[in-house]
Amino acid sequence: MSGSPKVLVVLTSHDKLGNTGKPTGWYLSELAHPYAVLTAHNFHLTLASPSGGPAPLDPSSIxxxxxxxxxQTFLAEQSALWASTAPLRSFLGRADDFAAVFFPGGHGPMFDLAGDATSQALIQEFVAKGKVVAAVCHGPAALVGVKKSATSGGGGGGGYYLEGKKVTGFSNAEEAAVGLDGVVPFLLEDRLVEVGARFEKADEQWAAKVVVDGELITGQNPASAQGVAEAIVKAVAGV
Structure with a gap:
């Protein structure tokens, strides 16, 4: 890989918030702030989603x-990025093209990426190649179903990738605070613990919290998005 470091950004394709009749999708600030940080350091971002095409932006995040x-600047100037995302399957076997994969949050990933076999296979490939795997807020939902593979040192025994790893994500208390703990298909904090992760969170709700465990970088909530991007830059470029 030569030239500017490349990051594959994976957005949700899911646009309905359970059975509430309300829209959902990916969360604006959790892509806008990383975009600002990464492009300022000459990173190139490629956007993908399970279905390809337009990736739904959660209007509540606007x-x-x-x-x-x-x-607001990102929303006004960069809408082409999420208007025509590439299908996620087109990136299988291409981990060497990228320095990192990044999953922004929003509630959408809880409904599609959490169980998406293509996404899980892609993460396995990035892990096997020693690439950075990063996610923020509900983005770590994409990681919960990922199994260890033989090439990633897991022996192919079927254990979870996150087992024993330090990680954070949207907390139970924060989900309850936004009134959606009864709407989401599972509570992210609980599921992360269930698959063996060592869950960490900020002392206060909504405070920034970024956890780095080797090549794995996670952030707790929207306030953590900038810090996740800064950790990606440090991990890839050393600055």
Missing amino acids: DAASEDSTS
Whole structure:
């Protein structure tokens, strides 16, 4: 891999919030802030989603970022990025093309990426190649079903990739605070613990928390998105 470091950004294709009748998708600030950090360090981002094509942006995340200039600039200037994402399957076997894979949050990943076999195979490939695997907020839902593979040192025994790893993600308390603990298909904090991860969280709800365990980088909530991107830059470029 030569030239600018490349990051594969995987967005959700899911746009319905359970049976509430409300829309969901990926969360604006959790891509906007990493985009600003990564492009400032000359990283190149490629966007993908399970279905390809338009990736649904959660409208509530636009409202939440109404006074966030970074998110509003990104929304106004970069919509082509998520209007025509590439199908995730087209990146299988191409981990060598990228320095990292990154999963932004929003509730969408809880419904599709958490059980997506293509996404899981892709993560296995990145792990086997020693690439950075990063996720923020509900993005770590994409990691919960990933199994260890023989090439990643797991022996192919079927254990979970996250077993024994330090990780964070959207906490049970934060899910309850937004009133969606009864809507999501599972509680992310609980599931991360169930697959053997060593879950960490900030002392206070909504505070930034970034956890780095080798090549695995996770952030707890929207406030953690910038820190996750900064950790990606440090891991890949050493700055």
